[in-house]
Amino acid sequence: MTNPSLLKPDLGRYGVWTGGPVKPEQAAAIEKLGYGAVWVGGSPAADLSFVEPILSQTENLTVATGIVNIWSAPADEVAESYHRIEKAYPGRFLLGVGVGHPEHTQEYTKPYEALVSYLDRLDDKHVPTSRRVIAALGPKVLQLAAQRSAGAHPYLTTPEHTGQARNLVGPTVFLAPEHKVVLSTDSEEARKLGRDSVGFYLGLSNYVNNWKRLGFTDADVEKPGSDKLIDAVVAHGTAEAIAARLAEHLDDGADHVTIQVLGGWDKLLPTLTELAGPLGLTAKS
Template identity: 40%
Template sequence: MSVGIWTFAFDEQPVGEVVEAAREIEELGFDSIWFGEYRGREAFTQAGLLLAATRRLTVATGIARFSERSPHAAAAAGRTLAEAHPDRFVLGLGGHLPGDRPLRRITEYLDGMDAADLSVPAAPPRRVLAALGPRMLELAATRTDGAHPYFVPPEHTAIAREALGPKGYLAVEQTVVLDPDPGAAREFVAGYVGLAAHHRANLRRLGFTDEDLTDVSDRLVSAIVTVGEQAAHDRIRAHLDAGADHVCVQVLGDGLREKWRVLAGLV
């Protein structure tokens, strides 16, 4: 299994503890660390810290937000990390850009990155898009190295693999609750369904109804979050069997480092 860790938790911890956690994740045998960019550290700076703290781990932004920097700045930062840590940085891009026609705006952003006049000698890092719907998956297939779907069941992974073709890199996020606490799973799903229109649209494409979304049905919760150790193992395998190259696992709850040790034993 090609499995990594996906986490928001680093933003809440002092840098020294983040470095220790990254080193332990590497020692446990995971292949990667993925982290988001919201109200915490700047994505490329944090990626540099994690890369410097480890020796072999892939470090990936999941995602660096379009709105936080210009295309030129994103291209330059990505090239710098790729030069310093060859084949270990994945640039995941996503989020929203102001204005109408978001797909066109994202295409223009990628155009700007590709046109950046840089003297950095390294090649660009692997670049993936946070893609869910068919148009974004098509853009990921034609303009980047692949896709990083978030908040999706294995059924979506099969759709994404078909859209990307056999060579596109597909790194899928999967949320798990290792403790027997289904309440945490429901709270997580309700939060995204309530706030994120693009996730609601994607779930409808996958066959979930307005009733599923409004009531946060058991069917919806179990499709997105697994509860229990065996269920986590089986869901990771299901994503890989559906065509994922890599599964990055987001573990909910407190005591994450202990939970990561448990997860390492499963995979």
């Protein structure tokens, strides 16, 4: 019999990534469309108080953090929050943690060592490796994610990166990349929204270095970002074209793809509704 602790998290093929907590009624609608998880970014506070209201209004949806920042959310408090949520809603919360960005963290001196220490503390507080993932881009942190968690949650990457990550970590490690989308056939409009979102990251060394490892040039990663770069990390076009791009991550080894809809909160549910059919999701009554 397989050890349950070694099983990958089962979040379905597609989930939704948002820059802050969704409203419980939005989460219920997302679940009904057939998406398996909501990933909440924006470095949520350690109390994770937004999680239970979402879980209370849904039946099987997983809530994940994408990600809790180790510099701003103390491990002991995060562990307490994990156990509180797990007790109330067993198996429906996935803890994503990461080191954030060196340019925006004053204490960011030895991020890898700090991440290891944070994971050690989560171990001390009995947060199981099977219910946590790590934000990872480069080989060193991808390997750490494979060793100390259920897997990796790469952000702002491409299917090519997903394939490289899968080859590195092997078949048993959970891999859940994020990908941005704009449901528009107007390439100029879509790229503008893409640049509005991606521009911030063009000043962050960990993302820039990762894109260069993928073969993008200095010219590609200079602000405001080349069309080639923006098109690679922001899928746009028809719902069918976007679905095909997202499916490339699955073809290259992802277990679960997290979709970030650009253009504002009012675009979230309409875009996810249009994508559900082409993604092969089954709506729940």
